[in-house]
Amino acid sequence: MKKVFTLFFLILCSFIANNAIAQREYQSAKFNTVKETNFFAISENVKKVLLEEKSKAVTPFEKKSIEKEIKQFGRWQYYWKNFVNPDGSLPTHCIDLDLLHLKPNSPIPSLQSESSVLNAKNWTQIGPTVRVDAHGYTAYPGMGRVNVVRKLGTTTYIAGAPEGGIWKTTDNGANWVAKTDAIALLGISDIRVNPNDPMKMYAVTGDRHKNSSLSIGIIKSLDGGETWSTTSLVLTPELNKATSNLGIKPNNPDYMIAVMQQNVYYTTDAWSTYTKGTSIDGGLDVLYTNDFILISDSYGNIFRSTDNGANFVQIYSNNEGSGDIALRFNPTVIGDDVYFLAGKKNGPILYKASITQINAATEANKLVATKVGATIPDFNPQGVFCVVLAINPTDINKILAFGVDGYYSTNGAATWAKKLDAYNSTTSGETYVHPDYHFAEFMDNNTVLVGHDGGVSLVNINAQPFGHTDITGNMIIGQIYHAAIYNSDLNNENLLLGMQDNDGYSKSPTTKSGNWVAVSAGDGTAAGINHRDPLIRFMGGVHGALHRTKTAYLASYTDQTEVIAPNESTAPFICEVIIHDQNPNHVFAGHGELKYSKDAGLTFQDVGQELKVGPTDEVDQYADRIAVIGKNGQKLAKYDTVAGTFSNVTDIVKPTDVTVNFNSVCLASSNNKIIYASIPGLDAANKVFKSIDNGLTWTNITFDLPNVVVNKVLNQVTGTATFEEIIYVATNVGVFGLIRETENSKKWIKIGKLLPNVMVNDLDINYAALKMYAATYGRGLWELDVNYSVNSTGINDNKISEDQFQLYPNPSSENQSIQIGLPKDVYEAKYNLYNYVGGNLKSGNLTKSENIVSMDGIVPGLYLLSLEVNNIKYCKKVVVQ
Structure with a gap:
């Protein structure tokens, strides 16, 4: 097939002139050197090119390579989509240093929090705290x-x-x-x-x-x-x-240099002071020797400085063939030679040049490096994503080159063998570690320390096949797209995570003694657990793929069935799955259009034309309302679980002066006309909105929320605390909350203590345990107790306790009514019965004499009974057996 253009160095430079491909222009866009680069135009046009190249893939290697490139580009789109300006341009600055409390020459501060009832409690990391059980998965996920x-x-x-x-x-x-x-x-x-x-x-x-x-x-x-x-x-x-590696001078380590934000920065006093030097677009790798500094870029060029970074001259350009070339140096000079790997897909070559040659090279008379050995077969660098070179400093015949896989030569690169096999180790007999390598260094003649997409490993090259010891331990750095909980759990017995580049993680008391296990997914995306039967779970893949298990993956990592096929042409890279809060037989999933199921996810169908909004990556449902956000619109409808039909479809109107669709929407539990929503981007004045008329008009409730990126908005169900309602937002620096006890409450608070300042992609609340869960992009899954028993003033002014409400029988049997005994001086109360996903199942009034709550139609499970007396709410747990 034609050479597949590498992911991050593609753009259609002219959208008018025959859609000509100019990888240099796309690379410039990737490093943000083109000021007017449009995110939406890049997304559409690069997708077309990648899909065209996929259609030409013939061999298994070609198919796997283009699949990974499509995935890499999808990750880039997903990460940045909530940062872009309404016109598609990328903002220059994206976070306020004051928000991180950073200033020069100062200790990095501890995690900050204000004094408030909303941050009096500590977040807790709940794992997984070590690599999950492979569960039969040869190419198992890492941390x-x-x-x-x-x-x-x-x-x-x-x-x-x-x-x-x-x-x-x-x-x-x-x-x-x-x-x-x-x-x-x-x-x-x-x-x-x-x-x-x-x-x-x-x-x-x-x-x-x-x-x-x-x-x-x-x-x-x-x-x-x-x-x-x-x-x-x-x-x-x-x-x-992008940022480069850091160069440090061997005979004077106070001298250092790096490329950051396209500019060279160097120091001669260990960064007590610094100098901003020349601009090197796409600066990638740095080699600082006692004679000179070399910096490679991602176009195949090498720049040299002989004055410790003050001036650079381009001395080398690798112009062999088409495509980007990631040049990575061996970390040290070997003898009198500098070695570097030109990491071209299907054609990577090892080169060397002597110190004398490098010093003699000029811009006019460029360095002619010597090819060393043979081309490495089936090498895939994924652009600059994974290209690493490590040469044994005491035996130059022993060389390791890493891309997606790891290759080894014992004869100075004359021949190469794939020894770290990411995808076919069961048939090749070689060693599996993890795909995509980023660091390697010889510890001794036999041991190599490597960093990769699964963590950290020690590789023994003296063994056959290579030995592998994972030393990632409890380094909790998982990047979660979506998380699912089981709302009747009290101790996190059932969890499901969709992980970037590390498939899915599932936890169930019925599988592997309740330990975390691997789930096949590639990039795990959507996650859902049936709230009546936690054995039924949904794990998403990229571009709308969705799998269903009915056993909580009891048999193996593949104990699931595909129920929705992916579609790279129409579906968003990351979609979500929503299970109906009252009847889990009804399931909704994002795709090219919203899909829904009426048989607990066994089969899915597209919604009717009236509810179509194009590629759909945001869905929310509460009671009989469902909101759908897509590329082409945003709509609200009623959903009938008896008939399985949609009705009363209306457009969700954009707020005044807002030109983009919402990126997150939450249908409030407090009122069937209230909606909370957020918009993407870094407009400090427009982030979170509230509607009291089902999306016809909006009130801006951004108030004093810092200029963060909002990824998700969620409300805590009315009646599960003494607050009227609490709204939470997941942001790029943690979770913030707003108490809506009164319309005059206008202060956003950073929620809880000890949560790292990291991107949070997903939030959920377990109403049985009254805990909130934050799925982070880089620090795993966290939980926080949200059982607030005080009002916004911080004073507990309840006159009676929940224990004074008597429920009988509790536990009750299915369809058995419950009698509510009111406290001594309470003569009437309002009640709402919720399931543990916040679904409001029943409501009414109670008195001393009329105090029976019918449980007809309530299936066995755990429930919350919210009782309101004099505008104060109390909660009792109800068990139906």
Whole structure:
């Protein structure tokens, strides 16, 4: 087939002139050097090119390669879609440094919180805390991507993740501790240790790969990685800007250099001061020797400086064939030679050049590097995403080259063998570690330390097949798209997570003794658990794929059936699945159009024309209302669970002066006409809105919410606390809440303590345990107790206690009525009966004499009975057996 153009270096540079492909222009767009780049235009046109290339794929390698490229581009789209401006342009600045409490030459602060009832409690990390049980999965998922890992001592390592920050272990990876949770949303592309003083180390914030991380410059530690501080170089984070590796001069480690936000920054005093140097578009890798500095870019060029970074000249250009070329240096000079790998797909070549040649090269008389050995077969670098070179410093014949897989040569690159096999280890007999490598370094003649999309590993190249020891331990850096809970749980017995690049994780007391297990998904996306039967679960894949299990994956990681096929042409990259809050036989799923099921997810069908809104990635349902947000519109309808039909379809109107569709919508439980919604982007004045007429008009309730990106809006069901209602938003720096006890409440509060400052993609509430769950993009799954027993003034003014309401019988049997005994001086009360997904099943009034609540039609399970007396609400749990 024709060469498949690599994902992150494609754009249709002229949307008019025959749709000509110009990868240089797309690469410039990727690194945000084209000021007018339009996110929507890139998305549409690159998708067309990738689908065309997919149609030409013939061999298994070609098909797998284009599949991964489509996925990489989808991830890029998904991450940035909530940042873009209404016109599709990417904003230059994307987060306020004041929000992270950062300033130059200062300690990175602890996690901040205001004094409020909403943040009096601590968030708790609930895992998974170690790599999940493979459950029969040969290519099992890991914990998450690691960009760099350095060995500090016999049993001590330090590592950096693209989201999740810096981690340290002192016991060979059994236990890792997060060191930078206050800036966890910032990536770490490289960490370097002062060779003369191992207590001093420096890290480049950001990501040299797919640019879904933000950089604030260079940070440092003077105590072996225990605590970190900013340096003099503190940058304002900018969207879509890559960072390079960090170069450090061997004979004077106070001299350092890196490329950040397209600019070279260098120091001669360990970042006490710095100088901003020249611009190098797409700066990728850095090699600092005692003679010169080399910086490679992602176009196949090498730039040299002989004055410690003050000036650079381009001395090399790899112009062999078409396509982008990721040049990665071997981390050290071998003898008198510099080695580098030109990581072209299907044609990667190892090169070397002597120090003398490099010093002699000029812009006019460029370096002619020597090819070393043979081309590596079936090598896939995914652009610049995964290209790594490691040469044994004591035996140059032993060479490792990494892309999606790992390749080894014992004869100086004359021949190569795939020894770390990401997808076919069962047939090849070679070793599985994890796809996509980002770091490698020889520890000794036989042991190589690697960082990859599953974590950290030690590889023994002296064994056949290669030996593999995973030392990721409890480094909790999972990037979650969606999470699902079982609302009758009290102790997190049932959970389901959709993970970027690490499939799905499932937890059920009936499977593997309640341990987390792997679920086949590729990129796990949508997640849902039936709230009557937790064995029934839904796990999504990319582009709308949806699988259903009826056993909670009892047999294996593939114990599921595809119920919706993916469609790369029409479905969003990430979709969600929603299970009806009152009747779980009805299931709704995003796709090219909304799909729905009336048989508990066994089969799905498209909605009628009146409810079609195009590619649908946001759905919410409560009681008889359902809201659908798609590319072409946003609509509200009523849904009848008896007939399985939609009616009363109306458009959800955009707020005044808002030109984009909502990115999240929440149908409030307090009133069947109230809707909360959020819009994407970084317009500080327009983020969260409320409608009291089902989306016809809107009130802006952004108030004092910081200028964050809002990913999801959720309300806590009325009657489960003494507040009238609480609205939560998941943002790129955690979770914020607004108490709507009165219309005069206008203060947003950062919710809870100890949650890292990291992107939160999904929120849910378990009403049985009154806990909220936050699915983070880089720090796993967290829970918070949201059983607030005080009002917005912080004073508990309830005159009676919940214990004074007597329920009999409780537990009751199916269809058995319950008698409610009111407290001594209470003569009437209002009641609402909720299931544990917030569905309002019954409501009415009670008196001393008329105090029976009929449970006809209420299936066995756990329920909440909300009782209101004098505008104060009390909750009792009801068990139906």
